[in-house]
């Protein structure tokens with residue numbers, strides 16, 4: 001690896017909800033990259049940029065720790081990590097460079113279809129499976145209810161059926177996963193979209209120059225889609 005010139009390091013989701021749209025955006029910005037191979041840190045061939053492909057839940061921390069310069073991540077994942085770090089007294093600084101126009105979804109509480117939902121109060125004392133306990137906890141506190149958690153990193157919708165939890169709190173986009181698992185959405189906790197974020201410490205002039213080239217392109221791509 002030649003490292004004579006500095007490269008702006010961008011973290012993106014390796015696979016999942018945001019990865020396809022993220023790749024599309026970077027390509028439309030004119031970045032030439034080959035993400036078909038198994039290399040997780042890949043150079044962009046025509047710009048001083050490198051792409052690091054990771055699990056989405058690791059992206060906020062990589063920015064907050066200054067390991068990556070830029071990241072593309074869902075607001076839900078970002079806020080969960082921020083809340084979690086603040087609670088533990090850890091560093092949680094970043095700058096939201098720009099909101100993006102993809103990755104829209106709701107983070108919602110869902111209950112078994114037969115559950116008689118009469119309002120948030122009736123959820124008091126119940127147990128919820130979720131990947132984002134901090135977001136749910138903040139919502140519960142703000143609404144004066146107490147909830148318990150069961151942490152699942154995926155396939156959250158399976159939890160009520162197998163007796164792990166009374167309900168779930170997870171991302172809903174089309175609602176197909178809820179329906180297929182006998183659940184109904186009862187309350188929206190958080191509305192999420194993808195965001196471009198950057199580390200809070202300033203960049204070297206060389207890295208800032210790369211960012212100054214990239215950002216107008218990102219805005220241009222979003223404008224063209226409007």
Ligand code: PRP
Nearest residue numbers: 154155170171172173174175176177178
């Ligand atoms: C996501 C999310 C929901 C589902 C929502 O899961 O966690 O389960 O998609 O989409 P829908 O409303 O259009 O059905 P994903 O497929 O990423 O799998 P995972 O939760 O197991 O990681």
Ligand code: ZN
Nearest residue numbers: 001002003043
């Ligand atoms: Zn190199």
Ligand code: MG
Nearest residue numbers: 154155156170
């Ligand atoms: Mg899921």
